[in-house]
Amino acid sequence: xxxxxxxxxxxxxxxxxxxAPLLATWIRExxxxxxxxITWSAFGLSCLWWEDVGDWSRTHSLGIAxxxxxxxxxxxxxxxxxxxxxxxxxxxxxxxxxxxxxFLTLWEVATAKLAWxxxxxxxxxxxxxxxxxxxxxxxxxxxxxxxxxxxxxYLIGATVGxxxxxxxxxxxxxxxxxxxxxxxxxxxxxxxxxxxxxxxFPSSWSASTFLIALATGFPVTVLTWSGxxxxxxxxxxxxxxxxxxxxxxxxxxxxxxxxxxxxVGLFMGLGSSFAVLVVAEMIxxxxxxxxYLQWAQGWAAYANMYAALIVMSLLCSxxxxxxxxxxxxxxxxxxxTVKW
Amino acid sequence: xxxxxxxxxVTHPAAGAALDIEQVSHAFDIDGIELPVLSDVSISVExxxxxxxxGPSGCGKSTLLRLVAGLDKPKAGRLxxxxxxxxxxxxxxxxVFQDPTLFxxxxxxxxxxxxxxxxxxxxxxxxxxxxxxxxxxxxxFRNAYPHQLSGGMAQRVALARxxxxxxxxxxxxxxxxxxxxxxxxxxxxxxxxxxxxxxxTTLLVTHDAEEALVLANRVIVFSERPAHVKADIRVxxxxxxxxxxxxxADLRRxxxxxxxxxxxx
Numbered sequence: 001x002x003x004x005x006x007x008x009x010x011x012x013x014x015x016x017x018x019x020a021p022l023l024a025t026w027i028r029e030x031x032x033x034x035x036x037x038i039t040w041s042a043f044g045l046s047c048l049w050w051e052d053v054g055d056w057s058r059t060h061s062l063g064i065a066x067x068x069x070x071x072x073x074x075x076x077x078x079x080x081x082x083x084x085x086x087x088x089x090x091x092x093x094x095x096x097x098x099x100x101x102x103f104l105t106l107w108e109v110a111t112a113k114l115a116w117x118x119x120x121x122x123x124x125x126x127x128x129x130x131x132x133x134x135x136x137x138x139x140x141x142x143x144x145x146x147x148x149x150x151x152x153x154y155l156i157g158a159t160v161g162x163x164x165x166x167x168x169x170x171x172x173x174x175x176x177x178x179x180x181x182x183x184x185x186x187x188x189x190x191x192x193x194x195x196x197x198x199x200x201f202p203s204s205w206s207a208s209t210f211l212i213a214l215a216t217g218f219p220v221t222v223l224t225w226s227g228x229x230x231x232x233x234x235x236x237x238x239x240x241x242x243x244x245x246x247x248x249x250x251x252x253x254x255x256x257x258x259x260x261x262x263x264v265g266l267f268m269g270l271g272s273s274f275a276v277l278v279v280a281e282m283i284x285x286x287x288x289x290x291x292y293l294q295w296a297q298g299w300a301a302y303a304n305m306y307a308a309l310i311v312m313s314l315l316c317s318x319x320x321x322x323x324x325x326x327x328x329x330x331x332x333x334x335x336x337t338v339k340w
Numbered sequence: 341x342x343x344x345x346x347x348x349x350v351t352h353p354a355a356g357a358a359l360d361i362e363q364v365s366h367a368f369d370i371d372g373i374e375l376p377v378l379s380d381v382s383i384s385v386e387x388x389x390x391x392x393x394x395g396p397s398g399c400g401k402s403t404l405l406r407l408v409a410g411l412d413k414p415k416a417g418r419l420x421x422x423x424x425x426x427x428x429x430x431x432x433x434x435x436v437f438q439d440p441t442l443f444x445x446x447x448x449x450x451x452x453x454x455x456x457x458x459x460x461x462x463x464x465x466x467x468x469x470x471x472x473x474x475x476x477x478x479x480x481f482r483n484a485y486p487h488q489l490s491g492g493m494a495q496r497v498a499l500a501r502x503x504x505x506x507x508x509x510x511x512x513x514x515x516x517x518x519x520x521x522x523x524x525x526x527x528x529x530x531x532x533x534x535x536x537x538x539x540x541t542t543l544l545v546t547h548d549a550e551e552a553l554v555l556a557n558r559v560i561v562f563s564e565r566p567a568h569v570k571a572d573i574r575v576x577x578x579x580x581x582x583x584x585x586x587x588x589a590d591l592r593r594x595x596x597x598x599x600x601x602x603x604x605x
Contacts, residue, residue, distance in 0.1 A: 098379075161469070234437065234439065234441045235441060235443065237406075237411055237435070237437075237441075238435075238437070238441050238443075238454075238501075239454065239458060240411065240429040241409050241410075241411065241429045241431070241433065241434055241435045242431055242432040242434065242454050242455035242459075242501070242505065243429070243430065243455060243458045243459040243460050243505075244458035245458070248457075248458050252457070252458075253443070256445045256446075257443075257445070259445070269475070316585075331445075333444055333445045333447075333483075333485045333486075333487070334444075
């Protein structure tokens, strides 16, 4: 913008360019929004135009909702300049709205209208909406049970893993005893413990908590340990000459320096604990989204499965987003971290 | 005894301490082989003196500084600060290393506050941190993080982090070695004026004969490893000194001769 060249001066002097760029700018800024509104209208039309091949109660509402979204996309992007940051955000996401509208149209036509995809296994969008409206209490109970189990196990695993990692990294004696155990047990997938855990623990809930904690604890331990072990001696020298006691060296030097590693461990632990959570719920626990999936499959309620899967994906993604935002807050001093 | 010492420390800003290095020898164990680094080094430093330690690269000067700081223990000989045996690191002897080694997770202010925080006196003496930042002219960068600073600024913060403790002995391990030549000249002048104001005893390790002569009262020249004292030269010139001073030029020629570099002059 700030560079000046001879051609800029010439171009501004020529009147023929003044109209065409205006149109081009308008198309560039609002064209995608118009396109998004077209694809969503197509989705709405596809819902309402033909009769459904099956019996679904939410087709009409879904069609109306699609037209509402089409209208929002149209006015939101065209009038973005008057809508402040919300308009800007909408414009940025407009290409995704286009793709989503096209995908939903295709999905609707391929399932509910022409039945190109075999029906009980591939439910149309309105069937999934129906699950959310009609089976909400059960779904919410499952979400609550899953979050409770996951949160408890993860917090225990992360805390124990962090403390173990710091101890191994700091104390040679602790390392001598814990390291071999860690090497022997750590790489074992936590799910391999499932059969043993379910009859040794008093309840399936405590067994699952233990397994989730185990799955979380291993990567957190190893990465915390490597973080503490890789702290440069120069930091300790500086702190010692300034009068630091051992507790200060651990709490104010080793741990903050190791924190970037710890967060990698927490991230990896989160991923593997999700896997354990779902398997544990499918096999032993009589609640939660994993159990809901299993239950839906037993009743051949495929729409419920997709609905639960979508919720699960939102929850897992939300958990990782939360972890990353905590990291960004704690590690503001780092430059160039990955944006989730 | 402790109480009076404490009272003194509070009422008088620290003046320099005397430092006695007596027949110190030291060696490293590298894969079972003993590698001697210091051989029978004796230096007696008066309170408030500015002593430069000059010697070939890798001769053991930095090792000597670590012994003075109390970070390592000598294999033989004794080190004393004001008649008291040096056994552990203590904030009365603060080191500024060649790399600023600021803690990247702490802001500039928190880095400077490190010593007071480690000693548990930060809450009552926050003003000292502000003063130290003023002293090195970086008050406006108090909230910056180390990765936002230039090399010279980072080294100034490291200096403030040392000075906030009112050290009796300031130990400088080539602190200007990695700076560009302009920043270096500016910071040499700043070091001299800080030393004149605060009157701490200063030990400076350097490779640079000119830097040693512009800054120090005394220049001690070391031999190749294992290092022993080759010459102890008094530099009796008033400050601020000029690089072109013929007296200093003459000393420089002598020193380079001692280091076996006559031909380059």
